[in-house]
């Protein structure tokens with residue numbers, strides 16, 4: 001009669017793919033206007049640099065250089081205008097969608113685990129970690145804008161020429177990564193918070209059980225099958241590959257790192273399933289499927 005652990009683990013492990021899809025959709029929407037504006041501004045700046053230089057004069061004259069710098073400063077201003085606020089609003093929308101999805105998933109899994117689904121009218125809330133991540137995007141974008149401007153100097157452009165001009169835009173583009181990382185954190189945190197909201201309806205002794213993203217990194221895989229009481233923290237410093245342990249702080253739940261799509265589900269030691277106990281099964285699945293860590297910004301899948 002009871003559902004097997006395998007079926008529940010399969011269901012829980014589908015959620016990371018849903019979070020990844022949300023992340024891609026909202027990150028693209030949030031970052032695209034800034035990415036395009038910066039690409040246009042860079043093409044324009046390079047064109048102006050070419051027009052102000054010759055094969056015999058690698059650096060524009062002092063007057064031309066000053067006017068070029070002023071022009072680029074204004075284009076950066078225009079490119080960045082309103083982008084932080086726009087991306088934050090997109091992150092908030094993404095987090096809300098993730099929280100709604102998380103409540104659905106946690107409710108469904110809980111229904112299978114204990115035979116009775118939790119109440120259907122749990123209000124959607126994204127939670128403090130997600131809200132902080134979304135709110136921090138604006139400051140992050142402003143910070144990268146300032147760093148880019150700090151490289152835009154007559155001394156820098158005279159010393160490094162066109163490469164110096166390019167480095168201004170390379171630095172500015174870090175704001176795009178700040179947006180996508182902020183959105184990813186807002187989404188995964190909101191989904192984890194949703195599991196907590198559902199768990200609070202299920203009475204004493206309920207815990208949050210970590211489900212690693214299929215193909216998780218060695219750090220995340222080490223958390224699979226671990227559980228904490230509500231309001232508790234997962235320990236820091238876990239990893240299946242100790243040489244890769246870089247995350248030392250304890251955390252209330254996923255994400256363990258930017259672009260981590262691990263999830264938590266409500267769980268009670270007395271909710272038994274047929275087959276391998278669920279925590280053991282989740283641990284085995286994670287150990288079997290761990291991948292080498294990759295730099296999140298370079299991931300394209």
Ligand SMILES: [Zn+2]
Nearest residue numbers: 220260261262
């Ligand atoms: Zn993870």
